[in-house]
Amino acid sequence: MSSIEDLKKDYDNILQQLSDPELISNWEKFEMLSKKKESLEKIFEKEKEIEEIKNEIEENKEIIKTGDDPELISLAENEISYLLERKVNLEKELESLIEKNLKNEKSKETISPSSAIVEIRAGTGGQEAALFARDLFRMYSKYAALQNWKQKVLDKNESDLGGIKEIIFELKDGDVFSKMQYEGGVHRVQRIPETEKSGRIHTSTATVAVLAKPKKTEVQINPQDLKIETYRASGPGGQYVNKRETAIRITHLPTGLVVTSQSERNQLQNKENAMAILEAKLLEMKEMSEIAKLSEKRKEQIKWAKRAEKIRTYNFPQNRVTDHRIKKSWHNLDKIMEGKLDLIIKDLSESFSENSEN
Numbered sequence: 001m002s003s004i005e006d007l008k009k010d011y012d013n014i015l016q017q018l019s020d021p022e023l024i025s026n027w028e029k030f031e032m033l034s035k036k037k038e039s040l041e042k043i044f045e046k047e048k049e050i051e052e053i054k055n056e057i058e059e060n061k062e063i064i065k066t067g068d069d070p071e072l073i074s075l076a077e078n079e080i081s082y083l084l085e086r087k088v089n090l091e092k093e094l095e096s097l098i099e100k101n102l103k104n105e106k107s108k109e110t111i112s113p114s115s116a117i118v119e120i121r122a123g124t125g126g127q128e129a130a131l132f133a134r135d136l137f138r139m140y141s142k143y144a145a146l147q148n149w150k151q152k153v154l155d156k157n158e159s160d161l162g163g164i165k166e167i168i169f170e171l172k173d174g175d176v177f178s179k180m181q182y183e184g185g186v187h188r189v190q191r192i193p194e195t196e197k198s199g200r201i202h203t204s205t206a207t208v209a210v211l212a213k214p215k216k217t218e219v220q221i222n223p224q225d226l227k228i229e230t231y232r233a234s235g236p237g238g239q240y241v242n243k244r245e246t247a248i249r250i251t252h253l254p255t256g257l258v259v260t261s262q263s264e265r266n267q268l269q270n271k272e273n274a275m276a277i278l279e280a281k282l283l284e285m286k287e288m289s290e291i292a293k294l295s296e297k298r299k300e301q302i303k304w305a306k307r308a309e310k311i312r313t314y315n316f317p318q319n320r321v322t323d324h325r326i327k328k329s330w331h332n333l334d335k336i337m338e339g340k341l342d343l344i345i346k347d348l349s350e351s352f353s354e355n356s357e358n
Helices: 004-018 021-025 027-066 070-110 126-146 176-183 267-292 296-302 342-357
Strands: 115-122 150-158 164-172 185-191 202-212 226-231 247-252 257-261 310-315 320-323 328-331
Touching (some): 004 027, 115 126, 115 267, 126 185, 126 202, 150 257, 150 267, 164 176, 176 202, 176 342, 257 267, 320 342
Antiparallel strands (some): 185 202, 226 247, 310 320
């Protein structure tokens, strides 16, 4: 456990950082340091209160030792009894505050983003691939609902038969990224499509990318680097959808990245959605660039989920899901497609955690 002296050194360091005039431009850091300062001040106040009680105990002991008034001595003895009990309670409170501070510091080292942006694209297999992409989106939506996460569709492109060519959505308000981070890669389905007359099993694919939603301080975008265009939304959506140019296309000129959003009914919301997608993709590019500089051994430990890597097969005739990275299968495919992903995500998290520690 941290000593009070160590915490006072931390406090002095925080005060020094807060006195930096440039800190005001980094609001998140300023807010974090201010909260930590407030937390440490509560500890010091509790410590000061304990010291004051110790002094009062000593004063009453002196009265008992030197006094000759029986009534005054009796009062001092009663006061000592009360103060000792109060001191024990305060020391417990102090210990609890210090432990809480320590836990907060440790959690900051391991915390993962509470928001993630998920992108699902139909792969090989034509209309069946688009229907599979729709099923994956439905599976993740149901899982998110079971986790009490909030979901927001940022962009969507449907196929003629009700499938999904591409969908980008945000999940937030929970331990989202830590649970979803291993879902990125190529998902393969083996089943008999509804449109198949001869009963043949088809194999189709869809790709999933899971991007951490960056904090505002992690990705800095210069407005002059953006080319923003409007166009008419297309696809299902009723009479309104093609009447006004509500859809947004943003091109990030330095990287050539192009993102779109047409899921909302006004330009401003679509622009906010497109910017969220762009920020997440720029953060992914930054992380991929950093990983490319690492040694091969370290890359293997990180186990970066490549979009081109086949990670999982959903075999409907055999009622089985197999994750090829950890060479493990689960049955009850119908329940898994209803969002019951807890066991799969738990096994993946444990496997990847073990590999990163070895």
